[in-house]
Amino acid sequence: MGDMAKQESKLTLGKGTAFVKSRLKRLRQDDVTWEADFQALPKPMMQNETHYLGMVVTKADGLFLADTQTPGRPTVNDLATLLAHAMRRPLDGESHRPQRIHIRGHSQWRELIPHLNEIGIEVSVQQQLPKVKKAFKDYLQQAQKAARAKMVKPTIEQAAVEKLFPAIAKWVDGCGHIEIGDQQGFGFVVRALDYGGLVFEDEKAESLAEAMVALEKGLAEWFKEQES
Numbered sequence: 136m137g138d139m140a141k142q143e144s145k146l147t148l149g150k151g152t153a154f155v156k157s158r159l160k161r162l163r164q165d166d167v168t169w170e171a172d173f174q175a176l177p178k179p180m181m182q183n184e185t186h187y188l189g190m191v192v193t194k195a196d197g198l199f200l201a202d203t204q205t206p207g208r209p210t211v212n213d214l215a216t217l218l219a220h221a222m223r224r225p226l227d228g229e230s231h232r233p234q235r236i237h238i239r240g241h242s243q244w245r246e247l248i249p250h251l252n253e254i255g256i257e258v259s260v261q262q263q264l265p266k267v268k269k270a271f272k273d274y275l276q277q278a279q280k281a282a283r284a285k286m287v288k289p290t291i292e293q294a295a296v297e298k299l300f301p302a303i304a305k306w307v308d309g310c311g312h313i314e315i316g317d318q319q320g321f322g323f324v325v326r327a328l329d330y331g332g333l334v335f336e337d338e339k340a341e342s343l344a345e346a347m348v349a350l351e352k353g354l355a356e357w358f359k360e361q362e363s
Contacts, residue, residue, distance in 0.1 A: 144211070148250060154215040155219075156250060160254040164231065168194040169221065171192075172264050173187040173214070185207070188204055189201075189204070189205060189214070211243050214238075232255065236258050238261070306327055306354050313326065323346065324340075325340055327354055
């Protein structure tokens with residue numbers, strides 16, 4: 136319900152918002168082009184709604200000017216706020232307006248375009264935003280590195296698990312995920328699921344070791360079937 140309300144929200148500008156046209160119009164205007172967009176962030180399994188990363192970058196060199204995260208599909212107000220922050224408090228230093236902004240052709244952005252034109256900014260709809268795409272890729276890589284830096288390193292014995300269970304290692308490295316443990320009404324179960332659903336299930340195991348052995352055998356057979 137909340138996400139639907141966001142999608143249907145109307146543009147709100149002026150006093151009480153970040154996007155105040157009279158203030159933005161007074162900013163120095165530089166002959167530069169920006170790219171602005173929102174990209175869907177990877178969604179953790181237990182997270183119900185997709186979060187989006189909003190980015191404003193320079194088209195010339197992909198320099199980050201502003202970014203924000205929003206839960207659920209971003210609205211026109213999210214874009215207006217993001218652009219206002221890029222103009223008023225850019226990460227690269229002094230406040231300024233661009234000559235042009237490139238965006239993608241999402242219907243929810245249309246209401247903002249005339250207001251950008253009023254403050255002297257040309258808006259161009261593009262199918263691809265290459266600098267945003269690269270900036271988003273770099274962001275995900277940095278986030279992954281930060282997460283790995285906090286990760287507890289396995290011991291030599293623990294690191295050998297991939298050699299002991301090569302089919303399971305191959306499965307979790309891009310094919311899907313696994314579930315192991317006691318489930319009410321089922322007992323001890325082990326499952327392998329891909330992005331379409333259940334691929335393997337075993338309910339006979341009574342321990343982690345037995346579950347891993349059963350899963351390794353089941354996935355090895357599944358990979359063999361796929362190859363044939």
